[in-house]
Amino acid sequence: MKLNLLLTGNELMAGDIIDSNSAMLAEQIKDFGWRINKKVTVGDELSILCDEIDQLCTGADVLIINGGLGPTVDDLTAVALAKVTNTAIAEHPEALDHLKAWCTLRGFALNASNHKQAMLPQGCEIIANAKGSAVGIKLRHRNCLVLATPGVPSELKPMLANEIIPALVTLFHSDHIQTIRLGVFGLGESAIQELVNEKLADWPADIELGFRASMPVLEVKLTARGENASAELAPWRAKVAELMGDHLLGELPISLALATINALKQNNLQICTAESCTGGLIASQLTSIPGASQVFPGAIISYSNAVKNQLLKVSKTTLATEGAVSETVVRQMALGALDCTGADIAIAVTGIAGPDGGSPEKPVGTVWIAWGTAQNLKTQRFHLPFERTGFQNWVAALSLDLVRRFVLELPEGPDLLKRYQR
Amino acid sequence: MKLNLLLTGNELMAGDIIDSNSAMLAEQIKDFGWRINKKVTVGDELSILCDEIDQLCTGADVLIINGGLGPTVDDLTAVALAKVTNTAIAEHPEALDHLKAWCTLRGFALNASNHKQAMLPQGCEIIANAKGSAVGIKLRHRNCLVLATPGVPSELKPMLANEIIPALVTLFHSDHIQTIRLGVFGLGESAIQELVNEKLADWPADIELGFRASMPVLEVKLTARGENASAELAPWRAKVAELMGDHLLGELPISLALATINALKQNNLQICTAESCTGGLIASQLTSIPGASQVFPGAIISYSNAVKNQLLKVSKTTLATEGAVSETVVRQMALGALDCTGADIAIAVTGIAGPDGGSPEKPVGTVWIAWGTAQNLKTQRFHLPFERTGFQNWVAALSLDLVRRFVLELPEGPDLLKRYQR
Incomplete structure (x- = not known):
């Protein structure tokens, strides 16, 4: 089955929108052994649209058109299809019924803009849209099956899965x-x-x-x-x-936070964090997982030295002599967090996210991580040479992996990040 | 100036990668009054590539090809350009120099894979690549200027800004x-x-x-x-x-976290957070901003009731009688966080992120937010009917905006979210 894809929209050409629809389509058809042969993107201009439809239908089995079914004047797919196939534009009874029902459900009357979405090439079939006002269009041109679909990803996704792919499976050979x-x-x-x-x-x-x-x-x-x-x-x-x-x-789907939470659940352990340079990112990643409350009582984000001292009982002397980014401080942070939260396992991180605050001894990107239990607390210094957000993300990822390995009694790692140990 | 764009790569066609390069190009050329006329994406297949290059050059002033300059066998752009222009592939001395220097800098010898990147259509010019091993290719075909560029976004971006756009400005009319x-x-x-x-x-x-x-x-x-x-x-x-x-x-560039931090800095105020349902997301957004330490001493992520009680001094009786998602608890959380951190302003949030944990009185999506100072603490209940991650993001955004408005003495708002007040 030879399938071409035509994407239309000025906002796509201007870079205001990044196209994720074609990746979604490619993902969905891949499981049947199909792929997109060629993909063309053009703006909302009638003559260009007509030319492309004509060309992409030639020698293809299927052309999927995405976009241009909306209610505004720059939505031209129906008109272009009528022009190319030499048919009139006419009110489509089923499309009109769909639009009326869609408006009623939302408590407003069908207006002229929406009514435009019922004006389709005469004799075409429609494709049901479970999520939005725009029905899809199905017709044949140059011996090619043409399927026009809405540009909104949340409308396209179910239309592909529930309408288009089942139809293609009945028409064309597919592999498992x-x-x-x-x-x-x-x-x-x-x-x-x-x-x-x-x-x-x-x-x-x-x-x-x-x-x-x-x-x-x-x-x-x-x-x-x-x-x-x-x-x-x-x-x-x-x-x-x-x-x-x-x-x-x-x-997949698996994230480091989910893998860590699964390991903690299996071992009936609770985790807390004491975060300086990540500022809550590790806690936030853990709590993005449903059911995190089973293993996560809480965290202390100790950004200032005062909070490190008052809440986590990090020694003022140590802070003054060794600095906030030091092994002794990260140990005390971890122990303080275990004490505050009653958790079994802690992650503590203190580092220099930048862009400022580095020194020759502790350049931007330096971080001390502590992980483990009060009785068995590991520490390691790393230098992760990434810009601020990248640094924070890598510290969070590495910390979660160190805990996962600790809980599952795996060797310390991971290999790729050993080169960043200092 | 009529500019076409040809993107190449099996990973693009398979949906493994979402193309952001064409949006980057569109953004960069827009400031000169130019736009992309037509964009075609194809896989790594020589005959298809050659056909498309030929077609897209016809009637165009510029064709930018993106991708296919890498060291592996499926990188075919140089070969396709040689074939289309009827020239031989030959070692390009400048490209070879660039590759040797690139390898030396990274401490390894030029291998056969990399050497392939110096084999270019005879007589072409090269385009400097400041970031990677693949130089760009510049030649003419069918009276069209053809520019082949690397697919890696971090290499494409400076090549466009520093090499390609300045060259186009000298050749074609541009608007300011x-x-x-x-x-x-x-x-x-x-x-x-x-x-x-x-x-x-x-x-x-x-x-x-x-x-x-x-x-x-x-x-x-x-x-x-x-x-x-x-x-x-x-x-x-x-x-x-x-x-x-x-x-x-x-x-722009502006985020809610940056706007809030700016407002706090202007007023010489410090902020803390006490987060339950957002689990550190608000603190993490604040600390993603460089210099956050000036206004943010720290936060308490009180996910469990025990931590709410022990660290934030939320009354056990209130937790038992009114529940963790209640006005009294959110007030006590805010006051507790102010006490722990010494900050001037608090954000406290407690809610039901879902998917479980809702009840008819407090459905999933319910959240109590407290914000302000110890003397002037505001509270409001909202119902934000989004799935877990969306809910957490909206609670964070809304909380930051409420604080921004509080600090700048603006009316409570924002308008769009008033409908979610409960």
């Missing part, structure tokens, strides 16, 4: 595609590829190994097609998992 | 475009458009009013072109600012 997505922290893409080349030299040609970097977690994908895809993937998933070792967080 | 970008919180796009239609009926045709939603802050853009653009914009910027009133945060 199975994908396993593993979340890995602390190994880079090239390191993994080298490991696979070296240790899994008999990698089968029909299993595709892919990567997607979504910092800080790397996605490792194994894809196979055909009836036996699942069975074929299973042993290779196991082999890859063994190669990744303790860097494997689990199958 | 001036844009003012205002950050607004708590007014919607349609509300602003209606305000403008109603109150500024004499809006000049040559000033473009645009919007970009980047939750929670809305960007309002005023654009004019020509020598007098700045002078022309000034009075209309003032009129729009007056219409936005206290919803205007300032010129």
